[in-house]
Amino acid sequence: MITLYDCSTAPSPRRARILLAEKGVAHETVQVDLKNSQQLGDAYRKINPLCTVPALCTDEGVVLTDNAAITAYLEARYPEPPLLGRTPNEKAEIASWNWRVEFEGLMAVAEALRNSAPAMSNRALPGPMDYPQIHELAQRGLRRLQQFFVTLNERLAGRDFVATDRFSVADITAVVAVDFARIVKIKPSDEHPHLQRWRAAMASRSSMSL
Numbered sequence: 001m002i003t004l005y006d007c008s009t010a011p012s013p014r015r016a017r018i019l020l021a022e023k024g025v026a027h028e029t030v031q032v033d034l035k036n037s038q039q040l041g042d043a044y045r046k047i048n049p050l051c052t053v054p055a056l057c058t059d060e061g062v063v064l065t066d067n068a069a070i071t072a073y074l075e076a077r078y079p080e081p082p083l084l085g086r087t088p089n090e091k092a093e094i095a096s097w098n099w100r101v102e103f104e105g106l107m108a109v110a111e112a113l114r115n116s117a118p119a120m121s122n123r124a125l126p127g128p129m130d131y132p133q134i135h136e137l138a139q140r141g142l143r144r145l146q147q148f149f150v151t152l153n154e155r156l157a158g159r160d161f162v163a164t165d166r167f168s169v170a171d172i173t174a175v176v177a178v179d180f181a182r183i184v185k186i187k188p189s190d191e192h193p194h195l196q197r198w199r200a201a202m203a204s205r206s207s208m209s210l
């Protein structure tokens with residue numbers, strides 16, 4: 001049985017949860033309590049030495065330790081529906097937008113949150129090493145995030161999906177990034193009508209309530 005190491009409140013494992021649901025893959029879920037630093041304890045370190053969620057244990061017992069590996073594996077093992085594109089051009093466009101959404105969106109929220117939240121003092125980056133916060137990076141993260149909303153809004157003008165004319169992993173990453181931004185009090189507003197329309201349409205997919 002496939003096992004997802006998850007944390008119901010964290011954005012990165014939400015990407016894997018949505019992907020598994022869209023692919024219709026049966027699996028077990030194990031919650032890792034990030035609030036109480038369970039990811040840094042010996043038991044979880046043995047499963048994922050990177051001390052992050054998500055991790056996915058395949059039914060052959062191989063542990064995949066990040067979304068990149070989990071996505072590549074699930075697409076190869078369960079090709080339908082294709083979420084990384086069918087044609088070479090689609091694959092390229094989806095990879096490009098997925099990367100941009102990760103870098104300009106998810107990373108911007110993480111930069112803003114992790115460099116300011118008192119609970120994350122000395123935990124400015126995930127992983128086994130402690131790093132101190134840099135408060136200027138929190139400010140820069142907020143600016144980057146505002147710009148990301150502008151970029152995504154412009155991209156979605158006249159489009160139903162972020163990357164191609166079909167739902168893809170780029171839409172999953174973008175929903176997770178946009179929703180995660182609420183934690184630093186940034187939400188789509190009337191200045192982002194295309195982004196708002198797309199997010200409302202995404203809500204009709206049952207996977208998005210996970």
Ligand SMILES: N[C@@H](CCC(=O)N[C@@H](CS)C(=O)NCC(=O)O)C(=O)O
Nearest residue numbers: 010011012052053054066067126127
């Ligand atoms: N590259 C990883 C990033 C995973 C990641 O940063 N996960 C966060 C939760 S959203 C985590 O495990 N944090 C643990 C910590 O902050 O110590 C992926 O997307 O799979």
